[in-house]
Amino acid sequence: MLQKHPPGEKTLRFLGRKKITTLDELGQHLQCSRRTVQRRLIDWQAIKSYNQNSRYFTLPHIPDFDPNGLWCYREAFFSRFGNLPQTLVGLVHNAPAGLTAAELGELLSLRSSSFMWAFRDHPDLKREKRQGIYVYFDSASGRHTEQRQRRAVMIKSTRRLAEFEAIAILVEKIKHPKMNAEELSRRLRRKRVRVEPEMIRDLLARQGLAGKKGAPGSS
Secondary structure, eight states: OOOSSOOOHHHHHHHHHHSOBOHHHHHHHHTOOHHHHHHHHHHTTOEEOSSGGGOOEEOTTSOOOOTTSEEEETTEEEESSOSHHHHHHHHHHHOBTBEEHHHHHHHHTSOGGGTGGGGTTOTTEEEEEETTEEEEEESSHHHHHHHHHHHHHHHHHOOOOOHHHHHHHHHHHHHOTTOOHHHHHHHHHHTTOOOOHHHHHHHHHHTTOOOOOSOTTBO
């Protein structure tokens, strides 16, 4: 879809330098009303942040999205999928075995308890309990069946943590609260404690410690 009124060179330089902006900042730059700024952003197909009450904007060519389609600049998080509901649905659809609330919170760098309840009855998602934890699957029948089967295999293949492994995970999480499951797994492996990221995510979810991680795709 072509932009009706693409941004001028001065605006491109402004946004290229700042990377993200707010309506008020852009209004001062363009010297026009808030309503005009909103129309311009629509014309430019600007992307809203999925956190910070969607107050930040960027142009489509600026983000360096990570493999999950996420990008962060400072405290603003952006998604190739669009807003938070679109992003959550997109992430679940692309996940081979669906995603738990803790896994979604980790990917999005958001506390899952602050937003997941609103998606319990989302038409594009199916929420099912597995081993006491809710897992979100794609609602499309074929994809749903495939994800459920893979989640079942994942659960079956996940061995029970030894007590010393659980203690090691919790100690490292307390020392490095911003580390995600993959980073903790690598760090523990260097200490000769071999635990898979899925096992770490499961333990942290059960302990209520699956909070924020480092920002996705930070620049």
